[in-house]
Amino acid sequence: MKGLIQWYLVLSFLLLSLNFKVDCSLSSFSSNSSLEVFFISKNNLVGEIPSSICNLMSISILDLSNNKLSGTIPGCLASRGNKLQILNLNNNDFDGPFPKSLQNCHDLQVLNLGNNKINDTFPHWLGTLPPLQVLVLRSNYFHGQISPSEHESHFSALRILDVSHNEFSGFLPTTYFKSFEGMMNLSNVQTKSMEDFNFYYHFSVRVTVKGLDIELERILTLFTTIDMSSNKFQGKIPEIVGDLVSLQVLNFSHNSLTGHIPSSLGNLTALESLDLSTNKLVGQIPMQLIGLIFLEVLNLSQNQLVGLIPQGNQFNTFLNDSYRGNLGLCGFPVSKSCGKDEEQEPPESAFHEEGIYSCPLDWKFVMMGYGCGLVLGLSTGYIMLTIGKPEWLVRMVQRLGYKILRRLKSYN
Known part of the structure; x- marks a missing residue:
């Protein structure tokens, strides 16, 4: 009803x-x-x-x-x-x-x-x-x-x-x-x-x-x-x-x-x-x-x-x-950057990966060093591989190149 x-x-x-x-x-x-x-x-x-x-x-x-x-x-x-x-x-x-x-x-x-x-x-x-x-x-x-x-x-x-x-x-x-x-x-x-x-x-x-x-x-x-x-x-x-x-x-x-x-x-x-x-x-x-x-x-x-x-x-x-x-x-996301005293420090974990410890380094120069090292290493490796000797140097250059590549990937 x-x-x-x-x-x-x-x-x-x-x-x-x-x-x-x-x-x-x-x-x-x-x-x-x-x-x-x-x-x-x-x-x-x-x-x-x-x-x-x-x-x-x-x-x-x-x-x-x-x-x-x-x-x-x-x-x-x-x-x-x-x-x-x-x-x-x-x-x-x-x-x-x-x-x-x-x-x-x-x-x-x-x-x-x-x-x-x-x-x-x-x-x-x-x-x-x-x-x-x-x-x-x-x-x-x-x-x-x-x-x-x-x-x-x-x-x-x-x-x-x-x-x-x-x-x-x-x-x-x-x-x-x-x-x-x-x-x-x-x-x-x-x-x-x-x-x-x-x-x-x-x-x-x-x-x-x-x-x-x-x-x-x-x-x-x-x-x-x-x-x-x-x-x-x-x-x-x-x-x-x-x-x-x-x-x-x-x-x-x-x-x-x-x-x-x-x-x-x-x-x-x-x-x-x-x-x-x-x-x-x-x-x-x-x-x-x-x-x-x-x-x-x-x-x-x-x-x-x-x-x-x-x-x-x-x-x-x-x-x-x-x-x-x-x-x-x-600071982010505005275009104006803060002074050094106001800049936020990167998280501590970023300084301890792959055995890297906290220190007042400019990471731009570090990455530039890695880049130059990578180019030099690959060039040297290519030459050694071309002439085929000495073998011990070829193996060393290969190991160094792989190590540099792994570290670069970890920071990207």
Whole structure:
């Protein structure tokens, strides 16, 4: 019986979608309090959300993303007693202030209001919603500082935070970073998708991952990201960010951040993408970042970093673009060489092969000597072989030639 009801709902949504594609409006919607999912994305809907939709008290998923809806977001969507778990209004033309009534949605897990024209300050009161895991406010007109109010919870379950491309200012929110327990330890979280509680709805969110904007069709509970890029943040990057050990993507680019890159970022062992580009960061690149063995994308360009670029592990794979605009950096892969005091010494094992011991030799001259010896030896050997005597000299030259060839191969 339950399966029949679910398929009936699926068919109803298909019919509703066809109807809205023709009408291009929500005005024809008639309320139905029995609906649990209202999913009409990518249908060229225009106009404002009608008040009749607010009668759907039993809705758990409301997805009106990728349309052309406008006006303010109705406060009645978040009336007391509703069961809303996912609200996705991404990529529309909503304006006005942030609907504070959303703090009444005590079951809310996902809130995506990205790519609209909402003009307001950061909704710190959402921190009181214990289940909230995904908060996307990117590409709006949010402004001011991101600072929590006293005596409030601070997003303890949050795993995806995207406030990029706004006008936030002030310092990075250290208090919130200390409270992001969902980004500190995910060892006990089962690997599943956000939408597993509803088999016919697939939630997606657009995030910047590894330098590219991509659409995540199925969000795993193990995916964690912070994107605060393209704002007006200033000050230092807090050391506490290094405690968010489950982070996979961290993006603080295109701000006015100063100070050094915290060495604590070396604790983010799950990190796959780190973007700190286009800031005012100074000092050297911390050697601790070599330990980030899963790091696939690194962008430190357009800062004021100096000194030797670390070598080893993933750092051997990054190209010059990762460091462009830092005139004080030297070493591989940039063209500027470091001074002798800053040059890295070759690994000790390189000096002990074939009985060669560590000594301050210029290996270019050593290799040139080998090359000359090889030419001389082969020439002499050819002459001796041609005249056929003396045999003892022929055998000696052959052994010497083979030995030189083996050593050359070992250094290639």
